[in-house]
């Protein structure tokens with residue numbers, strides 16, 4: 432197998448892709464090399480940027496440098512001794528409407544020049560196209576994909592199967608399903624560039640999931656034309672492993688400088704908010720005063736450093752199991768990204784199925800955008816599907832102390848001791864549960880397990896989080912048959928809604944219930960009185 436997954440988080444992975452010219456660590460961003468205008472020499476990318484792989488356009492090479500590239504091979508032609516991927520010319524097709532080569536010629540050319548990773552001549556759907564046109568692009572691409580396996584002659588090239596369909600998600604799904612039946616080693620989602628340029632990240636989320644869910648997880652997935660540091664984390668989290676970027680150079684030519692919060696014009700900057708080798712040694716004024724060609728090169732270098740730094744942050748986040756936290760941070764850099772993050776609510780099961788079950792590290796809960804992260808969703812599912820009451824008749828619902836594990840505390844021991852003293856054997860029928868955001872109900876038996884053992888919640892809670900937590904507690908009370916229920920109230924945002932729901936459900940189910948403050952509950956005398964009362968009620972029940 433050419434691809435090996437080493438670490439994973441959400442649907443994102445850190446992996447290794449083996450090619451004839453070396454191994455690429457993924458997620459990876461392959462800078463697009465334009466053989467006609469190139470601000471950073473491929474050799475510099477290898478030596479200074481430590482890049483293992485680049486991508487270039489086979490059609491441009493074929494039309495302008497054919498003999499030369501065939502004679503030298505694409506690696507020597509570019510002066511790059513790493514991995515060279517070639518794109519087919521589909522982008523030219525999208526922009527100029529037609530290209531002057533047959534699909535077979537494009538395949539054979541890529542084999543002859545020695546591409547490590549090669550792409551069939553697909554027909555990009557683009558956007559703002561009719562459904563009929565979109566269907567045609569899917570059909571033609573699939574037909575060409577099938578033909579590839581009749582005439583390709585080399586076994587050491589990794590072939591990319593592009594998925595089309597554009598914004599017609601059912602077509603994207605169909606395209607992915609049918610392409611996945613063919614023996615490609617890498618799959619790619621075609622032409623979301625227009626979505627990127629218009630910040631339509633929510634549509635991008637839909638498109639990626641529609642395609643990705645039909646492609647085997649053991650294979651890498653490339654997102655064409657999407658190399659902006661803003662959205663890389665989102666795409667990785669949904670299962671994209673490879674990216675190509677022409678943006679670093681295109682933006683640079685237009686005098687645009689990438690930042691963590693988007694792209695800005697260099698003349699609008701008073702300071703350079705970056706410490707890459709370019710920015711560490713210059714000021715915006717100095718960059719502006721450079722001759723145009725020099726400025727182009729300097730900005731391209733900075734932009735590429737920005738993209739690569741983000742790729743490294745993403746890899747590290749996957750390794751540490753905090754890709755979700757990283758997404759939340761990125762989502763605050765543009766409203767469209769926050770909208771896209773919220774869209775993940777639709778795909779919570781998709782993400783949950785692909786996320787690790789335990790992690791080395793605790794979880795940070797910031798606000799309601801974290802309610803749909805896999806850990807929260809998974810816990811809720813399991814609380815209701817797998818957790819069973821055994822012989823428990825009395826529920827004591829306590830606010831979870833923020834600082835420590837309750838089941839190891841002195842208070843918990845005292846509670847258990849007094850319960851045994853007063854209730855004897857019936858003490859076993861008491862069930863202690865904690866309540867907290869975002870998990871809702873935490874039966875004491877589960878308190879030491881992941882992710883309940885280690886999480887930090889930001890306070891005060893927002894309205895949606897309060898609703899979410901109270902809904903879980905309500906459902907828990909409805910679905911579990913206790914005879915007696917005690918609620919110890921907390922002073923936080925949950926207090927009022929929880930009291931209301933608690934009383935309402937207990938009344939409806941005919942459960943003996945009582946609400947108490949912390950002061951009314953804790954203390955030896957209070958507990959004794961409470962357990963005696965419980966004893967009475969159990970006898971009557």
Ligand SMILES: [Zn+2]
Pocket residue numbers: 705706707708709710711733734736
């Ligand atoms: Zn910089």
